[in-house]
Amino acid sequence: MEKEKVITAKELTKRFGDFTAVDKITFDVEKGEIFGFLGANGAGKTTAMRMLCGLSLPTSGTATVAGLDVYKQNELIKKRIGYMSQKFSLYEDLTIRENIRFYAGIYGLRDDKIKEKTNILLKQLNLEGQEKTLVRDLPLGWKQKLSFSIAIVHDPAIVFLDEPTGGVDPITRREFWSLIYEASAKGITVFVTTHYMDEAEYCNRVTIMVDGRIDALDSPANLMKEYDTTSMDGVFLQLARKAVRKGD
């Protein structure tokens, strides 16, 4: 039986004037899959991700996210996805509980549901008893874990993670990936960008964008075999070196 597709993109393209940021990319992502989205700075990752999140209209091509059309139903898409980046995460001067309440409220969860979710989440993160701590006072690693849990508080079909682990210590980085695995096991699709190549190897499948195109799409093991190297770093360097355009 064919698995349910959470993202389908066909020849998806975005042009800014005469610059083609994303050039006819075609791919599918299955339900529950951890999908790595790699590329050098300026390869078009952010632009592609913005289109899939319903924040930017494509120039041409088609795409659906959680069964919704990116042209016509982009507002609905925003409700069905979660998003977390390293830069924008939580409100520093709100407490842990207030942040959860704020985001869950924005996503339209009812009060009783918010209460229930808050308790589950605090327990899962071992933050019980600390709900009144200001987010500002949490170590970075905890912020990132909390931020991820809040990004999926409304049980989205898919969560987009934009470099979620930058600068985080190696043990916390791995704890963060355990949360990703748990979410994926619950059926939430994870779409993640990272600069850490060992993390690319945790993904079920990986794409590598070069100059707006998808130049490789496969499981890490198959990519390493195809490019005859023992690490994703090797695959990435071979592909990204082919890039003609520079920077972001």
Added chain:
Amino acid sequence: MQPIVVDNIVMKYRVKKTVVDALKGISFSVDKGEIFGIIGPDGAGKTSLFRILTTLLLAESGEASVDGFDVVKDFIDIRNRVGYMPGRFSLYQDLSVQENLEFFATIFNTSIEENYDLVKDIYIQIEPFKTRRAGQLSGGMKQKLALCCALIHKPSVLFLDEPTTGVDAVSRKEFWEMLHRLKEQEITILVSTPYMDEASLCDRVALLQKGEILSVNTPKGIISEFKKPLWAVKANDMFRLMNAIKEDPSVESCYPFGQHHHVVFKSAENGKEKLGQIAQKGNFSQVEITSIEPNIEDCFMALMKE
């Protein structure tokens, strides 16, 4: 005389009633012409250390010198002779590439022509865009311009605070190649990074975590400090395998590393047999167990737990 000497430096920040210990009495010294790496995650204290050494922040206690000059008493001498590239892009966004470089050269009473040799390799890569405003440059180009501006007065010591954060793997590699060319000019380089894999590109490194130095050594030396045997294991279901390994009481640590899990046992003997038993008990298939050399990240995590 060593170009950088740090002796028992303590840094505290006070926010209302709480005190944050950013640096808890750290000491190390750097030799001339060395590339010395400060490796640690966000919040380890890297930037505080850089700001103290570049005379922008006063330490709570302890002493430090750069090129023999005291960071408190001789701050003007230090400012004249070091180059500093802060973690945040700090050039003038609305000056062009060339204007920024000229500005920094002029401030240090020199000219682009006088020290062009030093920056040439890097500058030619951004020269096609020399009339573009710095704010309009891509991340990789901003980083190259910032390095040029930090070098234009021919500093004896170069401080680079997280120059490769958020930069992709290809640009990171190019950046390190540039640093190795600078080393040949006998410039001493103190560079910080949260990327553990970059440690191997330094002559020596200090592993910094929560304001404390876990270890100072050559990358090889750090790896040789890792005493216990390390095993890499993979199987059909990696997530379940991780849980199965962690549940075993003889296991000291188990962390995912790409396609494998790295496992250390409490006692050094029979690691392979023990992993084989765990895999058999959990009915795993496609099991591969190999003995491996630790990398810096393995060492860092082991030291973090001590």
